[in-house]
Amino acid sequence: MAGGLTRYRHLSRSSSHRQALLRNLVTSLVKHEAIHTTWPKAKEAQRLAEKLITLAKRNNETARRKAQGILYTPNLLMSKLFGELRERYAERPGGYTRVLRTEPKDTYSQAPSALLEFVDSPKDVRFVMTAAAVARDLAEGREHTEITQKNVGKVTRYRAGGKGAFEDMVEKVRALDL
Structure with a gap:
């Protein structure tokens, strides 16, 4: 058919x-x-x-x-x-x-x-891209967009040690930009 x-x-x-x-x-x-x-x-x-x-x-x-x-x-x-x-x-x-x-x-x-x-693997692309967006916002001194805030929630919700791992990744990205 x-x-x-x-x-x-x-x-x-x-x-x-x-x-x-x-x-x-x-x-x-x-x-x-x-x-x-x-x-x-x-x-x-x-x-x-x-x-x-x-x-x-x-x-x-x-x-x-x-x-x-x-x-x-x-x-x-x-x-x-x-x-x-x-x-x-x-x-x-x-x-x-x-x-x-x-x-x-x-x-x-x-x-x-x-x-x-x-999702939530060591090679998770969204996790790294969200950390890069947060690091860029912090470096430029501006507020996070609504989409960035949603992505932060998504990548940290079910990840073991989510908030700490995310903050570590943001610091790694900020160190690379300097």
Whole structure:
């Protein structure tokens, strides 16, 4: 049926190829905590990554087996998934990943690119950018905008030691500017 509701992006691949691609992207995401890919692939991988973190938060035998079926290198990454990542997102009700649009990776195809990352990770881009905005406002002696204040709340709410870590990052950025 033409023009019908699609439940997911097919990514111009067969079912097995698409499943292998998404498993590979999610395995790389768990391993590196941030990956750069095309925007449609990132949005589909985000769905699978959110489910994987939800499985880790359940932390039972059924969830472990399902997670092993998703990850390509389960022996190396299961301890990280059910240890570090589960503890990081224990209090967060959802929204464990973020997709940020970026400049196209390939100059020839000009495909829309994106950065898929875990929220509150050491490589969190929004955390660093918000700290840079606060440092700039402090250096120029002006008030923070409403958006900056909202972002400060977002990046510190569920992060362990959020306020202290954010103030440390603001000081690092201010030291770089001097």
